[in-house]
Amino acid sequence: MTAMIEFENVSRIYKSGEHVLKALDNLSLTIDKGEFVVILGPSGAGKSTLLNLLGGLDKATSGKIIVDGENIEGYDDDELTKYRAKSVGFIFQFYNLIPNLTAKENVELMKDITDVDIDGDRILESVGLSGHGNQFPAQLSGGEQQRVSIARALAKEPAMLLCDEPTGALDSNTGVLILSLLQRMCHEKETTVVIVTHNTNLADAADKLIRIKNGKIEEVSINENPLDVNEIEW
Amino acid sequence: MLRDFKDHKAQFISIFLMALIGVFAFTGISGEVVGLVDVSSHYYEDTNLADGWVYGEDIDNDIFKDIKDMDQIKDAHREMVVDTIANYSSDPDISLHIVEGHQNISKFHLFEGEDFDENDKEGIWIDKRFADGRNLDVGDKVTLKFDGKKVSKTIRGTMYSPEYVFYIQEGSLLPDFSQVGFAYIPSKGANFDIEYNTIVLDAYEDLDEKEFKADLEETLGQKAYVQYVDRDNNVGVKTLQDEIDQHTMFSGIFPIIFVLVSLLTLVTTMSRVISAQRIQIGTLKAMGYSNKSIVLHYLSYGFVLSLAGSILGLIIGPLTIPYLFYPTMSSTYSLPSWGPAWDVSFFVVAALIVISSVLVSYISVKGISDEYPAETIKPKAPKMVSSGFIEKTKIWERFSFNERWNYRDAKRNKTRAIMSVFGVFACALLVMSAFGMSDSMNDVEDWQYNQIYNFNSKLFLEENITDAQLDHVLAETDGEGMMEEAIELKYKGNKKTGTLTVMNKSEYYRVTDADRNNISLDPDGIAISDKMAEVLGLEVGDKVRWHVAGNPKWIDSEISETYSIPFGQGMIMSPKAFDKEGGDDYNYSTNVVLTKKNVNKNYTGVSSITTRDDIQKGWNTMTEALDLMVGVLTSFAVVLAVVVLYNLGLLSFTEIQRELATLKVLGFNSKSLRRLLLTQNLWFSTIGFILAIPGAYVLMGIMMGSTGDEYFFPINIYLWNFIASFLITFGLSVLVNLAFSRKIKRVNMVESLKSNE
Numbered sequence: 001m002t003a004m005i006e007f008e009n010v011s012r013i014y015k016s017g018e019h020v021l022k023a024l025d026n027l028s029l030t031i032d033k034g035e036f037v038v039i040l041g042p043s044g045a046g047k048s049t050l051l052n053l054l055g056g057l058d059k060a061t062s063g064k065i066i067v068d069g070e071n072i073e074g075y076d077d078d079e080l081t082k083y084r085a086k087s088v089g090f091i092f093q094f095y096n097l098i099p100n101l102t103a104k105e106n107v108e109l110m111k112d113i114t115d116v117d118i119d120g121d122r123i124l125e126s127v128g129l130s131g132h133g134n135q136f137p138a139q140l141s142g143g144e145q146q147r148v149s150i151a152r153a154l155a156k157e158p159a160m161l162l163c164d165e166p167t168g169a170l171d172s173n174t175g176v177l178i179l180s181l182l183q184r185m186c187h188e189k190e191t192t193v194v195i196v197t198h199n200t201n202l203a204d205a206a207d208k209l210i211r212i213k214n215g216k217i218e219e220v221s222i223n224e225n226p227l228d229v230n231e232i233e234w
Numbered sequence: 235m236l237r238d239f240k241d242h243k244a245q246f247i248s249i250f251l252m253a254l255i256g257v258f259a260f261t262g263i264s265g266e267v268v269g270l271v272d273v274s275s276h277y278y279e280d281t282n283l284a285d286g287w288v289y290g291e292d293i294d295n296d297i298f299k300d301i302k303d304m305d306q307i308k309d310a311h312r313e314m315v316v317d318t319i320a321n322y323s324s325d326p327d328i329s330l331h332i333v334e335g336h337q338n339i340s341k342f343h344l345f346e347g348e349d350f351d352e353n354d355k356e357g358i359w360i361d362k363r364f365a366d367g368r369n370l371d372v373g374d375k376v377t378l379k380f381d382g383k384k385v386s387k388t389i390r391g392t393m394y395s396p397e398y399v400f401y402i403q404e405g406s407l408l409p410d411f412s413q414v415g416f417a418y419i420p421s422k423g424a425n426f427d428i429e430y431n432t433i434v435l436d437a438y439e440d441l442d443e444k445e446f447k448a449d450l451e452e453t454l455g456q457k458a459y460v461q462y463v464d465r466d467n468n469v470g471v472k473t474l475q476d477e478i479d480q481h482t483m484f485s486g487i488f489p490i491i492f493v494l495v496s497l498l499t500l501v502t503t504m505s506r507v508i509s510a511q512r513i514q515i516g517t518l519k520a521m522g523y524s525n526k527s528i529v530l531h532y533l534s535y536g537f538v539l540s541l542a543g544s545i546l547g548l549i550i551g552p553l554t555i556p557y558l559f560y561p562t563m564s565s566t567y568s569l570p571s572w573g574p575a576w577d578v579s580f581f582v583v584a585a586l587i588v589i590s591s592v593l594v595s596y597i598s599v600k601g602i603s604d605e606y607p608a609e610t611i612k613p614k615a616p617k618m619v620s621s622g623f624i625e626k627t628k629i630w631e632r633f634s635f636n637e638r639w640n641y642r643d644a645k646r647n648k649t650r651a652i653m654s655v656f657g658v659f660a661c662a663l664l665v666m667s668a669f670g671m672s673d674s675m676n677d678v679e680d681w682q683y684n685q686i687y688n689f690n691s692k693l694f695l696e697e698n699i700t701d702a703q704l705d706h707v708l709a710e711t712d713g714e715g716m717m718e719e720a721i722e723l724k725y726k727g728n729k730k731t732g733t734l735t736v737m738n739k740s741e742y743y744r745v746t747d748a749d750r751n752n753i754s755l756d757p758d759g760i761a762i763s764d765k766m767a768e769v770l771g772l773e774v775g776d777k778v779r780w781h782v783a784g785n786p787k788w789i790d791s792e793i794s795e796t797y798s799i800p801f802g803q804g805m806i807m808s809p810k811a812f813d814k815e816g817g818d819d820y821n822y823s824t825n826v827v828l829t830k831k832n833v834n835k836n837y838t839g840v841s842s843i844t845t846r847d848d849i850q851k852g853w854n855t856m857t858e859a860l861d862l863m864v865g866v867l868t869s870f871a872v873v874l875a876v877v878v879l880y881n882l883g884l885l886s887f888t889e890i891q892r893e894l895a896t897l898k899v900l901g902f903n904s905k906s907l908r909r910l911l912l913t914q915n916l917w918f919s920t921i922g923f924i925l926a927i928p929g930a931y932v933l934m935g936i937m938m939g940s941t942g943d944e945y946f947f948p949i950n951i952y953l954w955n956f957i958a959s960f961l962i963t964f965g966l967s968v969l970v971n972l973a974f975s976r977k978i979k980r981v982n983m984v985e986s987l988k989s990n991e
Contacts, residue, residue: 048984057899057983077979078903085901096896100642101635109635113901152900 003030004192005054010063012049023049025215034190036183036226038197038206046215047196048164055088055162056080085113089153091163095145097137103148104133107155114156127151127181143174150181160192180229205229245507246539248881249500253543253587255877256496259870260489260583261548262555265574267481269556272575274474281341283396285437286464293430300453301433306446309436311335314428318378322368327403328378329416330385332424339436340397343570347372347391352420358387363568364415365392383426387419394568399470404694404842408566408852474567476944480860483937488664488867492874493583495660499878501594502653504536506885508598515602525603529596536595537588544584552576555866562858640914651918654882658922659929661875662963666930668867669955675857677950678800681750683850686799689742689828692844699839704824707837713829714740717822721804724779725770730943732766732804734782736812742828745806748798748948757808759794765946766803767796787819800946872962879970887974895983907978912971919967923960
């Protein structure tokens with residue numbers, strides 16, 4: 001299988017005055033299409049930086065990030081915006097729904113930036129939220145909001161879903177529900193899913209497990225027989 | 235606090251600016267008027283300007299004594315006032331006052347030389363502006379001529395007189411100070427028989443004018459014909475007062491609007507800034523700071539910022555704006571000094587702004603600090619939004635995301651929405667009204683000087699012109715004769731002075747109705763200008779009493795129709811009707827000739843000539859101050875609008891920054907995000923602008939209503955005005971929006987997504 005995503009010697013260095021912080025230090029890795037990838041590491045290891053670079057929210061100090069054969073580090077702002085709109089689906093720890101729009105509108109919002117025809121009701125149904133379409137985010141529980149957020153990310157049928165601590169603000173039962181939904185979407189739609197977390201339990205469910213520490217790869221392991229999220233003991 | 239200042243630089247600056255602009259505009263514009271009132275009233279007081287004047291022919295000792303002994307009169311002296319011609323090129327007109335005894339009333343304001351001396355037989359005191367215009371100095375000789383008499387005196391002093399705050403040569407609107415002036419000599423210096431014709435009165439302060447006039451008539455009985463003029467009706471005092479009134483009509487309402495808008499924006503911003511500090515307040519509390527110290531800390535923001543802005547405004551307002559007006563004003567009026575003044579209301583406004591700011595800070599902080607810190611450190615739960623009526627309709631389905639978002643955002647932030655609409659409303663209202671005033675002035679100018687006045691020269695005839703001389707003038711100039719007289723009108727206790735025009739239908743002096751249509755008057759009827767009718771409170775069919783100034787005989791005439799004229803309210807009738815109405819007491823005699831020709835030759839029997847251009851130039855100079863006011867108001871309106879819109883835009887931007895970051899992450903480009911913000915701005919601008927249109931008419935109605943009895947100013951807003959106001963309002967909206975485009979580009983996606991704050 002060819003690699004869909006390749007990091008080649010990527011560094012991201014933050015400078016503030018005298019202080020230099022290497023968030024990513026000459027890091028290289030590959031991710032294949034349709035993989036369910038879990039990135040583990042302690043706080044400050046560089047997990048989120050990695051995800052932000054991949055998602056086109058931030059730029060590397062040096063190195064190449066190749067997605068589908070193109071180096072996104074060479075993109076300008078407009079190209080990055082297009083890249084985010086077309087290829088990347090984001091799931092955030094705090095859902096980041098638009099409070100002024102209903103669940104359905106939050107999902108259908110993506111109509112404005114993609115050519116994909118979006119049926120909000122159907123997508124909400126696929127994440128188990130039929131009937132909640134006309135509710136506003138503030139009227140939904142955390143888990144429901146996160147599912148809307150997943151629905152929104154899926155609506156534009158992106159090549160990859162990038163999830164930054166998607167269960168961080170949820171209780172464990174709801175968390176499992178969300179993770180299992182993500183795993184299912186990954187396998188059903190062949191969407192590449194990258195989850196950043198510090199929850200080590202998730203390791204057994206990953207197709208590929210990447211451990212990061214101090215901006216460097218500590219370990220990459222391929223799981224030949226990943227467990228279903230629901231089978232893991234939490 | 236300094237760190238807070240850095241974080242909220244823009245808001246803090248805008249709170250400061252709001253206080254500054256509000257107070258600056260108010261005190262600047264009002265300061266001019268208050269200054270005029272202050273300077274003039276001090277002038278009148280210092281010089282003991284007469285409370286009134288009794289005019290008559292040959293006021294002998296008995297009459298003078300009778301009047302001086304009246305209970306209401308504190309002091310009085312007699313003067314003989316004559317129109318003289320000074321012995322210089324182009325025959326300048328000098329009013330000569332021959333003063334009996336010591337000058338205690340209407341003393342003049344001396345610039346150079348010595349005080350008035352009743353025993354100085356050789357001295358004359360002369361108008362400083364005339365002296366300057368003719369390069370005369372103390373010690374120079376002046377010769378004045380009247381009725382074949384000659385007065386030659388040495389200048390002892392140059393001065394201004396409070397009786398001459400405004401004076402012009404006959405037939406012009408603006409003074410030419412080398413052509414007109416006044417002078418005083420003591421009666422002991424007169425080398426001719428003195429016939430006193432004026433009594434200068436100093437009355438006790440609690441003078442009841444009606445009672446006094448009745449007493450005066452009783453005292454004088456039939457001894458002589460007299461006319462009494464009180465201080466307010468002195469030409470100078472009245473003209474200056476009218477000018478002040480005109481300025482007041484601008485400065486009355488406009489600055490209040492400025493203050494209101496600034497106040498509201500300031501208050502909104504203040505409460506928003508503090509709400510944004512919510513978590514910090516909670517943290518401080520959790521750390522053990524007392525409520526009191528937290529409240530004090532935040533109160534100091536509101537206090538320091540608004541106080542600094544207000545004080546600065548209070549100082550620079552009156553020290554800048556009024557000085558824009560003084561050059562124009564001083565070319566027309568003669569006051570010993572020009573300067574702004576501070577009114578109590580200025581301090582009230584400044585205090586109001588500071589107090590409101592502190593009060594709002596207090597209420598906002600108190601609301602937050604009264605909660606338990608545990609609640610406070612969490613951000614406030616988002617407000618619930620429910621689906622309203624519009625969302626349930628089919629139309630909603632057609633709305634784009636942009637429109638839906640903006641609709642709900644406005645709904646959720648009603649205060650901010652209302653403030654924005656109000657800000658635009660006020661800006662558009664001010665711009666439109668300021669332009670509207672300018673339009674109306676232009677309209678009125680065109681009406682008076684191009685439509686009604688259709689002559690090029692106006693010749694004033696001498697009283698003793700012979701028929702042959704008149705015929706010659708009419709033939710030479712191809713002109714039309716008419717009679718113009720100052721009249722006094724009375725109806726049910728209302729008394730007004732006006733102009734009587736006696737003429738047949740004339741192409742040179744057209745008669746118009748309120749819609750500016752040319753109309754023909756009934757040659758047998760008596761027409762009154764509609765403004766005069768309104769002021770007197772009479773209608774067609776009523777009988778008005780009138781008499782020509784200088785002739786004591788009152789006539790009762792039934793009004794048969796009305797006409798409209800912007801200035802010079804009064805009556806029009808034909809010579810035939812005049813002779814009929816006037817009976818034995820009045821006879822038509824031509825005293826003015828109008829002609830299309832540009833006359834610059836002096837005919838025998840013609841005393842002076844003015845051209846329409848001169849009159850119009852005079853008007854333009856007179857309205858210069860008002861044009862200036864329009865400029866000042868428009869500038870203020872624009873500054874205010876920019877600050878209000880930017881400020882509210884910034885508030886909204888800060889509040890939705892997180893949403894913008896999310897949208898950016900999702901792949902929305904900067905352009906569509908800018909459009910998101912712009913849409914709301916445009917909606918608010920549209921609503922504000924539409925509301926401003928009727929508002930402008932109302933506001934102008936109020937202002938025009940206060941133009942005084944002499945003027946008839948219909949409200950007229952030209953189409954270009956609406957377009958210009960529209961362009962300015964929306965231009966500002968877009969401009970302010972552009973200011974945010976850089977901010978949108980800089981929205982940090984990573985930071986904004988980290989936490990809920």
